[in-house]
């Protein structure tokens with residue numbers, strides 16, 4: 249029997265992913281098409297991010313991750329980077345209004361690059377939402393998949409040096425616990441809008457067996473209907489994890 253979205257009464261596939269990851273791409277091109285500066289695209293993209301978060305919660309997705317800013321995005325012009333960080337600041341203030349929403353918020357990435365006050369806001373939000381159960385929303389900011397793996401390897405190397413563990417004790421499970429995603433399950437469905445078909449250093453460990461869904465829609469134009477298409481496509485895929 250099909251599941252229904254209680255709000256829209258639309259039929260949804262039964263086997264929904266437990267963890268969806270979005271690469272929020274195409275903001276710059278969205279703005280360019282309208283002859284506007286790239287930062288307008290980021291502002292519009294932030295609205296899509298909020299709508300899609302809510303929709304995922306409504307239909308019962310347990311874990312949803314958004315790629316907001318990569319370790320490579322610092323290569324962009326300073327005014328664009330500043331505009332993105334400013335949007336992020338606004339978001340953190342705004343999101344406190346939703347603290348009773350039963351959503352756990354986690355930030356993926358190296359926080360140490362941000363101003364102290366912003367770091368504190370990020371840590372406080374994680375702390376204040378840590379017992380929320382309905383959904384976990386992960387926001388990847390100053391995130392790089394390789395950076396994350398090196399970070400985990402470095403912690404484990406220190407533990408070996410201090411004699412807490414032996415090199416031979418390190419398993420995939422143990423390694424995974426030292427990633428920014430720690431207790432969050434692997435990605436089931438990775439969605440990239442904007443027509444690009446690459447992973448761009450996003451969740452490279454956690455998406456080892458993810459299904460990929462690509463669409464030409466630019467992120468600011470991405471809607472719950474577009475997500476439904478991805479969910480239907482996902483439900484038809486046969487996931488084998490190396491088996492038969």
Ligand code: IPE
Pocket residue numbers: 272273274275276277278316317318321332442
């Ligand atoms: C994604 O949109 C947002 C970030 C990388 C911060 P882009 O800014 O990459 O948009 P395009 O790819 O240039 O259209």
Ligand code: IPE
Pocket residue numbers: 271272273274315316317318321444446448
């Ligand atoms: C990936 O998009 C990063 C985010 C969406 C935050 P990019 O636009 O930076 O990726 P590339 O450069 O096209 O691979």
Ligand code: MG
Pocket residue numbers: 273274275
């Ligand atoms: Mg891009």
